[in-house]
Amino acid sequence: MLLVSVYTLLSLAACVPTSFADDETCQMSTRLVKNQLTKTSECGERIESWGKKVDDTFVRMATEIEKLASIVRDTREKQYQIARTVQYTACQKANSVYELTAVGGKRYHFHYKAMTWQRAKEFCEDKGMIMATPKTQSELSALHRTASYHASDKWWWTSATDEMHNRPGEFYWADGTRLYHSDDLWHSSNNEPDSYKKGVDVCAEFSPKTAAKLEDALCSDEDYVVCEVPPVCL
Structure with a gap:
């Protein structure tokens, strides 16, 4: 979002050939630009903070997903081992x-x-x-x-x-x-x-x-x- 309006920038550009101290309009434009730039900086900081929070959230989600995936792998391995044991027992019984x-x-x-x-x-x-x-x-x-x-x-x-x-x-x-x-x-x-x-x-x-x-x-x-x-x- 462009916080410094085009009109303000044009007003400020018109002051370049003149003395800022002698032109009240130029001084107002300067203050307005400074104020809007400050707001822009604050907005950028908030966006950066939000971005960090989003990154942290994704990291936590990725960690939880990996934990769940590990649990699924362990469960499948246990099921496989149980199935192997059951099959081995059944085969022993069948062949005897x-x-x-x-x-x-x-x-x-x-x-x-x-x-x-x-x-x-x-x-x-x-x-x-x-x-x-x-x-x-x-x-x-x-x-x-x-x-x-x-x-x-x-x-x-x-x-x-x-x-x-x-x-x-x-x-x-x-x-x-x-x-x-x-x-x-x-x-x-x-x-x-x-x-x-x-x-x-x-x-x-x-x-x-x-x-x-x-x-x-x-x-x-x-x-x-x-x-x-x-x-x-x-």
């Missing part, structure tokens, strides 16, 4: 399960007791494992072959289900990946999947007494269980 069977680079536990899909899921998780998740035909075929040695006339649950997102016919594996109706894993020649049309939760199963393919059945049905050692534990 009696009668693990190696199939196609993975390890499974075949349990000879029929139970609902939800109970089967809980059973596997209690052992630090997940339900069998054969996402390729080679994996499913290997499981199909091995299951025939254990109980050839039984049905076995897998982790795929449509209950995860409560959307009938929309199947997902335990790791959250989608199992589409067009996937070759389904027993399409038998019109599978088809049980989801009943409007209730359905889960994917397989049996050695049929082709090495998946079929869907009511999750409330009771099948045998295949648990799988999680990939992170292999």
Whole structure:
């Protein structure tokens, strides 16, 4: 803001050829200029003071932000360590399960007791494992072959289900990946999947007494269980 007006400066400039002491107008202009320059100086000092306060505020804010960032980093590190500990404990439990069977680079536990899909899921998780998740035909075929040695006339649950997102016919594996109706894993020649049309939760199963393919059945049905050692534990 220009505190010394242009008019005052012009008046003062007009006094240059004359004697200030002899011209009352020039003296008034001089006093006015001095007064306005003093105010300008005071204003500048206030602005400088405000600027310093703003700088100090930003420094304090930056310090607090850095403290918060440090807390977030520490919290994430603790969460990571907890997750690692939980995972390590689960892996120890999974790998100590009696009668693990190696199939196609993975390890499974075949349990000879029929139970609902939800109970089967809980059973596997209690052992630090997940339900069998054969996402390729080679994996499913290997499981199909091995299951025939254990109980050839039984049905076995897998982790795929449509209950995860409560959307009938929309199947997902335990790791959250989608199992589409067009996937070759389904027993399409038998019109599978088809049980989801009943409007209730359905889960994917397989049996050695049929082709090495998946079929869907009511999750409330009771099948045998295949648990799988999680990939992170292999």
